[in-house]
Every structure is written in structure tokens, then in C-alpha cells.
Amino acid sequence: xxxxxxxxxxxxxxxxxxxVAIGNEPIDADDGDSSIxxxxxxxxxxxxxxxxxxxIRYRGLHxxxxxxxxxxxxxxETASSIVGMYGELVDSL
Numbered sequence: 330x331x332x333x334x335x336x337x338x339x340x341x342x343x344x345x346x347x348x349v350a351i352g353n354e355p356i357d358a359d360d361g362d363s364s365i366x367x368x369x370x371x372x373x374x375x376x377x378x379x380x381x382x383x384x385i386r387y388r389g390l391h392x393x394x395x396x397x398x399x400x401x402x403x404x405x406e407t408a409s410s411i412v413g414m415y416g417e418l419v420d421s422l
Contacts, residue, residue, distance in 0.1 A: 334384040335372040347372045365408035373400035
């Protein structure tokens with residue numbers, strides 16, 4: 330099985346959307362969440378039970394590979410980490 334990927338987009342301040350795909354096949358999606366944390370929790374709920382790890386892309390950039398269980402237990406911390414990593418990557422361009 331390919332590693333699932335959560336793609337998070339920022340539509341506007343406080344408006345986010347997410348999509349979960351395995352390979353090129355989308356399996357779940359939602360728009361209108363108010364935070365990255367909400368996106369992570371919503372996306373993790375849609376992952377197949379047997380999935381243990383998931384890749385995360387934010388605004389088109391790869392943010393890393395994470396344990397699925399951590400998305401539920403540490404969604405806020407993971408979201409803060411994603412925002413920090415994204416800022417560092419964009420500032421280095």
C-alpha cells in the first residue's frame with residue numbers, strides 16, 4: 330500500500346481545505362475548516378484503519394511523514410510545526 334498523503338490548502342485567513350489521497354486516488358476531502366488542526370483531525374478520521382503513517386503537504390510543500398495516531402493526540406502541535414516549517418521554507422526562497 331502506498332503511503333497516504335494529506336494535502337492542506339489555505340483558501341483565505343482562517344479558511345482551509347484538505348484532501349487525502351493514496352497515490353493519485355483521492356479517498357476523502359473537505360473544505361471550510363477554520364484551522365490546520367481541524368484539517369489534520371478531519372483528514373485522519375478518513376484514513377483507513379490499517380494506515381500507520383501519513384505524509385503531509387501544506388500549500389503544495391512537503392512537510393514530512395507523521396504517525397497517524399499523533400495526528401489525533403498532537404494535532405495542535407503538529408499544526409504549529411507545519412506553520413513553522415512552511416514559514417522557514419518560504420523565507421529561504
